[in-house]
Amino acid sequence: MSFDTKPLISRFVVKPNCSMSWRDNQILIASLAIISFGLATGFALQGLWVILPFAGAEILFLFGALYYCSLKATQREVISINANDVLIETGRDRAKQSHKLQRAWTSVQLYPEMPPQPGRLVMRSKGKEYEIGACLTEEERKSLAQSIKQALIEKV
Numbered sequence: 001m002s003f004d005t006k007p008l009i010s011r012f013v014v015k016p017n018c019s020m021s022w023r024d025n026q027i028l029i030a031s032l033a034i035i036s037f038g039l040a041t042g043f044a045l046q047g048l049w050v051i052l053p054f055a056g057a058e059i060l061f062l063f064g065a066l067y068y069c070s071l072k073a074t075q076r077e078v079i080s081i082n083a084n085d086v087l088i089e090t091g092r093d094r095a096k097q098s099h100k101l102q103r104a105w106t107s108v109q110l111y112p113e114m115p116p117q118p119g120r121l122v123m124r125s126k127g128k129e130y131e132i133g134a135c136l137t138e139e140e141r142k143s144l145a146q147s148i149k150q151a152l153i154e155k156v
Contacts, residue, residue: 012078014078014079015074105125108152
């Protein structure tokens with residue numbers, strides 16, 4: 001999908017808060033594996049060998065859960081606005097999905113939080129809605145909505 005070469009007015013990058021990198025998670029898993037297998041080995045030497053498979057399953061489950069969380073934390077949404085178009089790209093390392101909207105027809109709608117449903121921020125154009133900022137808090141969504149609205153009405 002091509003995006004006009006006109007100068008960008010604004011670009012917004014939305015990504016989740018990632019408190020630990022994948023490398024930090026690997027160190028955590030290795031530390032817990034050493035402790036868990038050390039304890040399980042001690043019990044196995046006393047004849048309670050059945051603990052070893054459970055220690056392995058525990059570490060495998062932890063590895064899978066942290067890997068999944070790390071993958072989710074690398075998701076990105078990039079919203080680029082130029083004189084004529086708005087481009088919404090989502091993906092991790094590169095854009096997996098792209099939506100090109102005409103700037104003149106694009107609006108921003110913020111649906112407030114109504115427990116148990118979180119709030120939603122969507123960009124609308126020609127009858128279609130594209131949700132953005134699902135990983136953000138309610139205050140961050142409000143701030144992003146205001147910033148995008150401001151960028152949409154800026155003169156070129």
